[in-house]
Amino acid sequence: MMTDTNGLDFLEPLPESCPPTAVVAPTESTLWRLVKTNAVTARDFDSQRERLPNREYPDECMARSVSLVTSLAACRAAIKSPRMARMKFSHAVPVPYDPSYGVWHKDQPTHVNWWPYISVDPLSIAGVVEQLNG
Amino acid sequence: MARLTIEKVLLSYEVPLVVLAKKTNGDFYLGINYEDGEVAYKFYFSKIKSEHLKLLYAEKIDVHYVITKLHKGKYELAELWGREGSEFNTKSSAELPENSLPEAGMFIPGHAPESLSSDYKVVNIDGQWEISDLRKFADLVQDCYSFGFALLGAAGGAATKKINSLFHKHPWRGGFSSVNFFKELYNNIPTEDRAGIRKIEYASPGEIEFYMNGDVADSIRELVNGINEDKSPAREAYKKAYGRLQNLGWLSKSDTDITLSVQDIFELTTLLEESCKAFGLEDHTDHILSLASNDPLSAVKIVLAYFRRLQGLADYVATGKAQNIFHDS
Numbered sequence: 001m002m003t004d005t006n007g008l009d010f011l012e013p014l015p016e017s018c019p020p021t022a023v024v025a026p027t028e029s030t031l032w033r034l035v036k037t038n039a040v041t042a043r044d045f046d047s048q049r050e051r052l053p054n055r056e057y058p059d060e061c062m063a064r065s066v067s068l069v070t071s072l073a074a075c076r077a078a079i080k081s082p083r084m085a086r087m088k089f090s091h092a093v094p095v096p097y098d099p100s101y102g103v104w105h106k107d108q109p110t111h112v113n114w115w116p117y118i119s120v121d122p123l124s125i126a127g128v129v130e131q132l133n134g
Numbered sequence: 135m136a137r138l139t140i141e142k143v144l145l146s147y148e149v150p151l152v153v154l155a156k157k158t159n160g161d162f163y164l165g166i167n168y169e170d171g172e173v174a175y176k177f178y179f180s181k182i183k184s185e186h187l188k189l190l191y192a193e194k195i196d197v198h199y200v201i202t203k204l205h206k207g208k209y210e211l212a213e214l215w216g217r218e219g220s221e222f223n224t225k226s227s228a229e230l231p232e233n234s235l236p237e238a239g240m241f242i243p244g245h246a247p248e249s250l251s252s253d254y255k256v257v258n259i260d261g262q263w264e265i266s267d268l269r270k271f272a273d274l275v276q277d278c279y280s281f282g283f284a285l286l287g288a289a290g291g292a293a294t295k296k297i298n299s300l301f302h303k304h305p306w307r308g309g310f311s312s313v314n315f316f317k318e319l320y321n322n323i324p325t326e327d328r329a330g331i332r333k334i335e336y337a338s339p340g341e342i343e344f345y346m347n348g349d350v351a352d353s354i355r356e357l358v359n360g361i362n363e364d365k366s367p368a369r370e371a372y373k374k375a376y377g378r379l380q381n382l383g384w385l386s387k388s389d390t391d392i393t394l395s396v397q398d399i400f401e402l403t404t405l406l407e408e409s410c411k412a413f414g415l416e417d418h419t420d421h422i423l424s425l426a427s428n429d430p431l432s433a434v435k436i437v438l439a440y441f442r443r444l445q446g447l448a449d450y451v452a453t454g455k456a457q458n459i460f461h462d463s
Contacts, residue, residue, distance in 0.1 A: 069147060074145070
């Protein structure tokens with residue numbers, strides 16, 4: 001498994017000391033990524049930094065991670081927040097947790113940061129999309 | 135204006151969406167990220183009482199309810215990143231910013247305290263259930279669970295004290311409405327240990343899946359099954375104890391209304407021991423007596439009250455509407 005964080009081994013270029021070395025592995029076998037339709041594309045796994053390159057972020061390493069949540073309940077909660085409601089997320093796609101897919105860090109009870117290795121195609125490991133409002 | 139510190143992030147997705155902040159005087163504030171600011175994120179904060187925070191964590195109320203119905207006073211506004219431990223000043227506002235309310239049904243998962251002793255238990259249901267059955271069956275389960283939880287002494291120190299004091303306060307006279315007693319008993323069970331419904335499937339057969347203290351559920355199952363056995367010793371013991379108190383005219387009396395002789399106390403203690411043995415509660419006789427402040431008359435009434443509720447559940451099993459009660463999922 002790659003542990004070197006020189007910014008070359010990951011799907012997106014990362015800053016120094018990123019991902020962090022002290023990480024908490026998720027205990028869930030499946031994590032979820034919010035999407036806007038049931039037709040998922042590779043762009044749905046872009047980090048915030050990739051999507052909004054000109055924004056300022058408090059933590060560059062976190063801004064370059066793929067944000068995931070631990071349950072569909074957490075997905076449903078997130079899309080009801082006023083900030084997220086404007087983004088019109090309506091679906092979630094499952095991502096299997098596997099240490100060989102990258103570095104994972106569960107920083108909150110329902111939230112996980114994922115830095116995929118360059119060898120991983122998130123689209124190919126993603127599961128069947130679930131509708132959140134149905 | 136207020137000076138707040140972010141205590142923890144309750145929900146996030148790429149950015150903190152809901153945070154909990156604390157004022158130096160200990161007051162809690164629920165913070166909602168509603169849009170990007172010039173530099174960081176715009177949040178508004180609404181003061182939340184500890185009791186409501188517990189309900190929010192237990193997913194008994196949603197964020198919309200906290201922000202709208204439970205809110206008092208002014209909202210606090212600030213621009214911040216929402217990182218744990220960060221301190222910031224707010225600006226007070228009587229109104230919320232436009233289009234900043236969360237949608238209804240925004241329950242925050244992942245923060246309810248976890249019970250170490252709860253399990254998934256299933257009751258199979260069959261036949262025709264009416265709405266009144268759901269209410270009645272749920273009431274019986276809750277009452278039996280509350281009683282069983284208290285009798286088995288399943289709660290921790292502080293909760294046990296409160297539960298025990300309820301038994302001491304209750305006069306145990308006949309005709310007294312026990313509704314509030316059972317309600318209070320249930321309310322004193324720690325939130326994480328209360329019986330919750332996880333799934334209901336109405337079919338033939340269907341099932342109700344509960345999440346509840348496994349020992350209490352197992353105890354209720356054994357008692358209910360015992361009541362439905364042919365020549366059930368529990369039913370016989372109930373008839374004997376109830377009949378004896380009725381003959382003595384003590385069903386509507388408490389120990390403060392009558393002076394019990396040494397012989398009365400001996401007879402009641404024997405009745406209590408016999409009843410507990412027949413109900414499968416012989417290991418809890420001393421505990422039940424202590425719940426009744428060592429008054430054997432109240433202790434017998436406690437056991438009889440528990441039996442009546444168990445009998446209600448047993449009737450659901452006997453008719454086939456509930457089957458295989460509280461089996462492991």
